Amino acid sequence: MDPDTGEDQEPCFLVAVIPTDTTDNVAEETLDELAALASTAGARVVGRAVQKRSSLDPAILLGKGKLDEVSRDVSAAGATLVIFSNELTIGQQDRLASALDARVIDRRALILDIFAQHAHTREGATQVELAQLTYLLPRIRGRGIEMSRMGGGIGTRRGPGETKLEVDRRRIRKRIRKLESELSRMEAVRGTQRKLRVRAGLPSVCLVGYTNSGKSSLLNALTGSSELVEDRLFSTLDSATRRILLPNGQAAVLSDTVGFIRNLPHELVASFRSTLEVVREADLLVHVADAAREEGMPERIKAVEGVLAEIGADGIPRVLALNKIDLVEPADVTRLGRAFEDAHLVSAVSGAGIEELLDAVLRDAGTTEALILEIPASRGDLISELYRAGNVRAREYRGDTAVLTVELPAEKRARFERYQARAREPRQ
């Protein structure tokens, strides 16, 4: 199947069962996102339905009347696949599939499927297979289940639906162990490469953000390289790293990463541990958000922050870049600027705001090398603050001046600027 031709795309129907207090806008946004995921996976959306419910029916999720309605709509629209935004148990999946007379998958399986289609490197493919099998394992429950029901594979031969057939739990466990050990070998290599970079002493900056917000486009705009940019979700799975020159001529490394999404399946976060390590070890994160999709923007920003916390990267200094500002009406640009005071309004396409963003990167990350500070020896308070806030590498006294070599976090630098012994020299 070729998702680009529009032919052969599996007709699919989307269903979201959401809490009663959800606003209509959020409900729409949930379905729009599910639709974007479905078409990214190569399916053609032929209909959608929402049901607001205060509690989910554990057997079949939907209320009886709604189930009949959806069932009629699914067959009228000729859908052979129904995708639920809710997470489904295997029992629910089975019951829904027979009630709706179509293949049924949930959003998690759909995201895993997209990742499988986009995994081009060996590490990416290994990470995705591990995530897919981890998703699958608890769903098999020892029965020789008919795996085609497990979904997988929209327009792909690589989903679990296709690797299926004779798999059983023992074999899956064995395969999981093998994949894990392969991944840790690949991680070790990656670690060595990273150490080489660290030794080169270059500050490391990482682009993070919701999928399709324009991270790869920004990497290209900032470095003049040509990473794959697509109006699809999860185009980037591997973290590409490029060298950039900051406005003062100093070099830094800039990495692109896999996009985040709300409720990112946790098997994926776990499997992508090593890819995401570049995020954890960055000196600065540039959080890229799509300013052209204002609906749901705060939620998407929050979702990204949630994933950052989940991977232990929430303590890293961050700048927010609102991208695609070329698509925003001037009046709305002003409003956005006020609503997100600290954000940089940028466009990877028009180049607007890129210089300013680089200045901010230089300010917040370009200065990871140690400062040499001359502090009056009488200012014990400042000296102990430096010990608390930074990493003091050396201290000596010259007369009544303490000379400290100290690595300081970005937010403390301005405070100690006037004690700096010499201007920072650009590196290389």
Ligand SMILES: Nc1nc2c(ncn2[C@@H]2O[C@H](COP(=O)(O)OP(=O)(O)OP(=O)(O)O)[C@@H](O)[C@H]2O)c(=O)[nH]1
């Ligand atoms: N108009 C406009 N479009 C942009 C801008 N930046 C990115 N885009 C478009 O937005 C879409 C997604 O861009 P990518 O750079 O692939 O986004 P990404 O964040 O890397 O996406 P994933 O890797 O899929 O998570 C593409 O169609 C880009 O052409 C921008 O500043 N202005």
Ligand SMILES: [Mg+2]
């Ligand atoms: Mg990308």
